[in-house]
Amino acid sequence: MTGPTAKGPRPVVLVTGLSGAGKASILRTLEDLGFETVDNPPLTILDELVADGATPIAIGVDARSRGFQAAEVLNALGKLRARHDIATSLVFATADDAVLLRRFSETRRRHPLAPGGSLGSRVAEGIAREAALLAGLPEAADLLVDTSDLPLPELRRLIERRFRPEGAAGLDIAIISFAYPKGLPREADLVFDMRFLRNPHYDPVLRPMTGRDAPVAAFVEADADFAPFWARMTGLLELLLPRYAAEGKKYLAIAVGCTGGRHRSVLVAERLAAHLEARGRQVDVVHRELAPAPAPNAGGGASQAGREALAHSS
Structure with missing residues (x-):
């Protein structure tokens, strides 16, 4: 595949992380973007891999390597970042743990650091060993x-937005609605908390609906503090977005949270x-808590969860 035309330093992306967390999927996405990809080379040849050429390159490094040490990865990363002819990023x-254990169980894959390669407690031990080996890299x-x-x-969309070739238009924005009890989205650059607004959850008519439904929107927007909040939030973003773009930022994730992630946060995200789209911005919206549940396994075929686990694993 012909790589994208490089403008400025050659992009170099090191991809690492926990087995089963999606490293292989990230490398495949980068390959689709035109990156040359190399999985699990010896750390000693990293300089040779990026010695010349203009095509962006993505390199997978992980605990499968003989004698792998996080300190060596950090040392190699420091050397690459010191070079002016390349622009180096580390993706982790x-x-x-429970999700990784489920993925290995569903796909019946061997964890590379599990003693004996069995499932169950030995896979959990492998996960713990690998996390210790990777300490410092996150x-x-x-x-x-x-x-x-x-x-x-x-x-895939997250990686595409972050690493698409130079020359793509402007600042890409992702807006993510979420529920606070399930944790903040880790990719968030800005977080807005909607829990100060009155909650449709306590209305039995509105509870089954979401922030995409007009009755919920009317209920939330009728809160006396909604309009002044909206004016201040959009005013803040109108100040920040041009400055982020001027600093060379390509991707911005705005997280909007509430208690359940279904009403207030969804409405505000939408x-x-x-x-922003009305002002010419490129925007993707993700409603984390509204994602469809995996389809139940009907018979002998692999479940949707199992297929997704296989795709995430590496």
């Missing part, structure tokens, strides 16, 4: 991707997306 893929990452609740299509 992670997921909750803190050094330019992009930390938690795939615990991230569907594969959204993972309304904010329409507001």
Whole structure:
């Protein structure tokens, strides 16, 4: 595949993280974007891999390598970042232990660090060993991707927005609605808390609806504090977005949260997306808590959860 035309330093992306967290999917997405991809080379040849050429390159490095040490990766990363002819990024893929264990169980894959390669407790031991080996790398990452609740299509879109070739238009914006009890989206740059607005959940008529429904929108927007909040939030973004673009930022994730992630946050996310699109911005909207549940397994075929686990695993 012919790579994208490079403008400025050659992009170099190191991809690492926990087995089963999506490293292979990230590398495949980068390959589709025109990156040359190399999976799991010896760390000693990284300089050779990026020695010349203009095509962007993505390199997978992980605990499968003989003698792998996080300190060596950090040392190699520091050397690459010191070079002026390349622009180096580190992507770290992670997921909750329970999610990783489920993915290995569903796909019946061997964890590379599990003693004996069995499932169950030995897989859990392998996950713990790998996390210890990778200590220090999440803190050094330019992009930390938690795939615990991230569907594969959204993972691809996230990587595409972040690493699409130079020359793509403007600042890409993702707006993510979420529920606070399930945790903040780790990719968020800005977070707005909607829990101060009155909650449709306590209205039995509105409870089954979402922020996409007109009655819920009318209920939330009738809150006396909604209009002044909206004016201040959009005013803040009108100040920030041009400055982010001027600093060379290509991707901005705005997270909008509430208690359940179904009413207030969804409404504000939808309304904010329409507001920004009307001003010429490129916007994607993700409603994390409204994602469809995996279809139940009907018979002998693999379940949707199993297929997604296989796609995420690496």
